[in-house]
Amino acid sequence: MKLRLSLAAVLVAFVAGCGGSSGESNTPAPASDSGGKQLFTDNCSSCHTLAAAGATGQVGPNLDQLRPGPDLVTRQVNSGGGAMPSFKGKLTDAQIKQIADYVSANAGKS
Template sequence: MARGKKLFTTATPACAVCHTLKDAGAEGTIGPVLDELQPDAPRVARALRDGIGSMPSFKATMSDADIEALALYVSKASRGK
């Protein structure tokens, strides 16, 4: 969880720039509010690898382990777990 939270705020571009996620203190206004969307980890990982809408793909800049850590963090944090 700690690794995923750090990646949420430090990836390039940082997820926190576009997305709102209460646990991360993020208040982005471009992408969906993750606390409302509550995506599961596979959905987040797919979006990170492939990009979606205006969100870029991170597969060239993040390792599979980092993508999985970030996906797990977003999934758990958005559900308040």
């Protein structure tokens, strides 16, 4: 019990110590699940509705209704089609995969 408490104290001190003194304001992009959501917001939300991302675009199909799988999203984002531009070259393959995973996991979920 004592050990746990002091470990917590050390962690708190560590976090507090990292908090703010340096003048650097460039925080690195979080390498987490939120990446797909941010990428969707930046690249797709102007045209597509996806409630999980708070997106209400009306140009393309409503993704909550379409509920595309990751392969369909990947293909569409790479190739474009209809009025949708291709994102190949604008987004990396890894970013497109993040978006595809995010959309297929969240479409129709909220």
